[in-house]
Amino acid sequence: MDATEVDKLAAAEDGMWWFHGLHGNLAAMLARAGAPSGPVLDAGCGTGGLLRRLSAWMPDAAFVGLDRDPRACAETARRWAGPVVLGSVDRLPFATGSLGAIVSADVLCHAGVDEAAALAEAHRCLRPGGAYVLNLPAYRWMFSDHDRAVDNARRYGRADLAAALARAGFAPVRVTYWNTLLFPLMAARRKLWPGGTAASDVGLAPAPVERLFAGLVGLERRWLAAGRSLPFGGSVLAMGIKPLLSAPTPSIAQGSPA
Template sequence: MQEAEYATMFGSEEHHWWYLGLHDQLQQAFARCRGLAAGPGRVLDAGCGTGKVLEILRDVAPVGLDLSATALALARRRGPFALTQASATTLPFAAASFDVAVSLDVLANVPPAEVPAAFRELFRVLAPGGALILNLVAFEALYSEHDRAVGVVKRYRIGEVRRLLAAAGFTLDICSYSNTILFPIAALVRLWRKRPRPGGRPPVSDLAPLPGPVNAVLAGIRRLENNMIVRHGFALPFGLSIFVLARKPVADNLQSA
């Protein structure tokens, strides 16, 4: 990710409809994790960025991990969280250290050849019965200036994600596309912005502020979709993102050591 984008992210996470919707989706999924036998008392945000998820889940004292020193410095401004600088592909934690692992729009920034290792690592550090809350950007055809700005290497299809999770040992509770209602408009914008910026100027993300009423409507649409996906179990057929709640089986003999 370009360094300037971390500051943009830090501010946008407070009010931008994209983040409001994603964080609502996280909170709904996390509420489902309250049913875990172990309880979601040990939480890892693998790719915590500027720390907004840590702030949202502060009541369970989450652990944040990110490869970027810039991101971690901004995360420290949100509170005295436990932070570690490391890659999601080699997590510096013992097996079965966490009840819930969160990975929101992180693994798309990892080279595809390393993504299976990242899923295996997330599986390893979860306790049996633990949960993974995952979000990934969808559809490679939509790769645009925004992706270049925030460091995305690859956009995924849901079948690929299912196979990667199964290969790592996970079972699926929720696996759906999201950002479906807004997909046609957003897709047109992304396709328009596929071209490099004139004059060789560095790419910028789509996180520019919107008028308050527009932002509120878009966030409301996201919350409606979140209810459909997380609370009611609908699997939507396409969207800008892929949202997953996956479980590590209780009877685990695969990679717990």
């Protein structure tokens, strides 16, 4: 992500309806996995908005952030008191079996991320029984200027993501879409009236719009929190569990640190 998008993220993530919905859904999914048995990694923490919210919502858990962008790490460290590590999700700088859970928001889709390597590293670093909770943009046909601006190379269907988790050795216990109620508007905005500029959709809307959209994704969050799923949407949300007796992590070309 370029410097402009990092700045936009830092300015919007505490107030924008999208991040309220995203962070709430990730937190609810993480809570369903039970209390983590070790530190929780935000893999690709950006400018730290998710870490700040999770730390407030789960005060008994220990969190650590990781991002490959020095500007993002510096911004996270400025706004959050916990540990932040500069590094790649493709080669996590953590010992095998050292993490209780991993959460990751729209990272596996990035052009600079090796999907197989990142999944293998998450599996390696988690303790048996640990949860890997992630959100990703949905549907290949929805690729747009927004994706180019935030350096996305991939978008996912529910079956795609479940299969990727299973290949990496995870038991995919839940995969669902969300951002369903606003999806028709999102699709029209990105595919019918794209605007012609390679800029992301990140940014605060007028206050009445923020309240309306936050209310709609809040309805979806309550639906999902009850254990239900949504049949389509702009994002796909998943949780995979590292089995208590797991097979060896599939090998990857560049290897993984022990």
